[in-house]
Each structure stands twice: as C-alpha cells, then as structure tokens.
Amino acid sequence: MSLIHPRRHETQWHQHATGQLYWVRRGMIMVETEQAQYALTLGSVGWFPPAWRHRAWMPADSECHSLHLDAQGSVGLPAYPCVRAADHFLLLLLDRVRLVHEQVPGDPYLVHLLAVMTDEIGRAGELPLQLPLPADRRARQVAELLLVQPDCTLNQEALAQQSGLSSRTLSRLFSQQTGLSFSQWRQQARLIHSLAHLLQGDAVALVAGRCGYENVSAFIAAFRSRFALTPGQFQARQMR
Numbered sequence: 171m172s173l174i175h176p177r178r179h180e181t182q183w184h185q186h187a188t189g190q191l192y193w194v195r196r197g198m199i200m201v202e203t204e205q206a207q208y209a210l211t212l213g214s215v216g217w218f219p220p221a222w223r224h225r226a227w228m229p230a231d232s233e234c235h236s237l238h239l240d241a242q243g244s245v246g247l248p249a250y251p252c253v254r255a256a257d258h259f260l261l262l263l264l265d266r267v268r269l270v271h272e273q274v275p276g277d278p279y280l281v282h283l284l285a286v287m288t289d290e291i292g293r294a295g296e297l298p299l300q301l302p303l304p305a306d307r308r309a310r311q312v313a314e315l316l317l318v319q320p321d322c323t324l325n326q327e328a329l330a331q332q333s334g335l336s337s338r339t340l341s342r343l344f345s346q347q348t349g350l351s352f353s354q355w356r357q358q359a360r361l362i363h364s365l366a367h368l369l370q371g372d373a374v375a376l377v378a379g380r381c382g383y384e385n386v387s388a389f390i391a392a393f394r395s396r397f398a399l400t401p402g403q404f405q406a407r408q409m410r
Contacts, residue, residue, distance in 0.1 A: 171235065171236045171238075171268075171272075172233070172234075172235055173232075173233070173234050173235070173236055174232070174233045175231070175232050175233075176228070176231055177229065177230050177232075178229075179227065179228045180226065181225055181226045181227070182225060183223060184224070185221050185224065186220060186238065187240075188220055188238040188240050188244075189219045189238070189240075189244040189247065190217075190218045190236060190237070190238055190239075191215060191216065191217055191236065191237040191239065191264070192216040192218075192234055193210070193214070193215045193235055193256055193264055194211055194232065194233070194234045195234060195235065196212075196231070196232060197228060197230040197231050197234075197369060198210065198228070198232060198365060198366055198369050199226055199228060199234055200227050200228075200229060200366075201216060201218065201224055201225070201251075203224045203251055204223060205303060205305075206251070206301055206302045207300070207301040207317075208251060208252075208299060208300050209253070209299040209300075209301075209362045210234070210253060210299070211299070211365060211369075211408070212408055213256055213257075214254065214255060214297050215253070215256040215260065215261075215264065215291060216252070216253045217247055217248060217251060217252055217254070218251045219244065219247070219248070219250065220241065220244070224251075229365070229366030230366055230369040230370055235264065235265070235268055237264070237267065237271060239284075245288070246288035247288050247291060247292070248292075252296055252300070253296065254291055254294035254296055255294045255296075256294065260290045263283070263286060263287050264287065267284060298358075298396055298397065299362065301355070301359055302347075302348040302349060303348065304344055304347040304348055306347060308333040308335050308343075309335070309344060309347065311332075311333045312330070312332070312335075312340065313355070315329070315332075316356060316359055317359060317363075320360045320381045320382050321380055321381060323382070326353070340352060357392055357396075358396070360383070360392075361381070361392060361396050363380075363381050364377050364378075364380075364381045364389070364393065364401065365404070367381070368401055368405050368408070369405075369408055374386060374390065374401045377389070377401065378390075389401070
C-alpha cells in the first residue's frame with residue numbers, strides 16, 4: 171500500500187489483526203504505541219506486530235509504503251515494535267514484496283521473498299529512533315509536556331513539582347520505566363523532535379532553539395553523538 175499524506179495528518183488509535191511494516195520514501199512518520207514513540211525516516215523500516223495498538227502522524231509532508239503481514243508472513247520478525255536500518259537492497263526487496271503481495275498474493279514466489287525479507291530485517295541494526303514512555307501517570311504528564319514543548323525552560327525539579335513529584339522520584343520513575351535517565355530521555359525527545367524541523371528545511375540554528383538548546387554547537391554535538399552525522403548532513407541526505 172502506498173500512502174501520501176500532508177504535514178500534520180494523523181490516524182487515531184487502532185490495531186490490526188495483521189502486523190505492519192512501514193518504510194518512508196519522503197518526509198517522516200511518527201508512530202506511537204502505548205509504550206513508546208518511533209520516528210521513521212529515509213533509510214529505516216518500522217515493524218509493528220499484530221494486535222499492537224498504535225497511532226501515527228506526519229510531522230512533514232510524507233510518502234511511504236505499508237505492508238500488512240498475517241501470522242504466517244511475519245514469522246521470523248520481532249515480537250515487539252522496532253525501527254531497523256534499511257539499506258538499498260532491503261528497500262528494493264520491500265518494494266518487490268509489496269508489489270507481489272498486492273498483485274499475486276498466493277504466488278509461491280512470495281513465500282521465498284518474505285523469507286529473505288525477514289532474514290534481512292532480522293540482521294539489520296536497530297536505529298536510535300525510539301523514545302520509550304513512562305507508565306506512571308505523573309511521569310507521563312511530564313513526558314507529554316516535553317513532547318509538546320521541547321523548548322520548555324523548566325528544570326527537572328520544577329517539572330517534578332508541577333506533577334506532584336520530587337525530583338528524585340521523577341528520576342527514579344524515568345530510569346525504571348524507560349531505561350533512560352531523565353536528562354537522557356529529555357535529550358532524546360529533543361533530538362527526535364528536531365528531525366521534523368530539519369526535514370522542512372529549517373536552518374540548523376533555528377531548529378536548535380526550537381528544541382531547547384541554548385547554542386547551536388551543543389545541538390550539533392548531541393545530534394552527531396546520537397545519529398553519527400551532523401544536522402546539516404542529515405538534511406542533505408534527506409534532500410537527495
């Protein structure tokens with residue numbers, strides 16, 4: 171299935187009896203489950219297993235492909251949502267699987283293609299495009315505020331107090347429920363948010379300010395540390 175959506179298009183919470191693969195041709199897709207958010211950009215493939223409740227929205231004008239797989243077709247794929255790296259071969263393979271799946275769904279050839287595809291996805295490395303969400307209601311309030319306002323200037327103590335928590339308790343909840351310290355989580359949220367602005371062609375200095383960085387050098391250093399390329403290099407790759 172090919173999907174073309176304008177910026178800010180969104181789907182409501184839903185789930186499928188089938189699993190779903192997404193890969194992006196242009197723009198960016200954000201997919202959220204009840205446990206985490208996932209950013210899908212060029213060079214990635216997202217997998218969401220059957221019956222996994224989720225919703226999606228487009229931070230930028232986007233074009234993507236989606237493939238629904240039943241239990242037999244998804245054998246070998248992870249039992250949890252994930253975003254994996256997709257090289258040129260895997261992207262071509264995904265396109266071939268999609269075409270055969272749509273045109274001749276009962277073709278035995280499809281079984282062989284699916285076996286190669288699942289093996290390639292299994293071998294692909296996970297990308298740092300996942301943001302786990304805390305389950306605790308009070309910690310989730312803090313997380314949701316920072317997702318909506320990544321440039322929020324409140325420190326950890328002030329954010330904790332707003333939700334009726336101590337700074338220490340907020341730290342403990344994030345560490346236990348997301349696997350990240352509060353500061354690590356906040357930086358990951360800012361960096362993922364920055365991807366949408368960069369895709370729109372915004373200047374790197376402007377994106378840094380919108381994502382809560384006091385200076386552009388700190389933003390570039392954090393971005394390079396997380397994604398192994400600078401914001402400018404990310405923009406250039408996406409434009410190509």
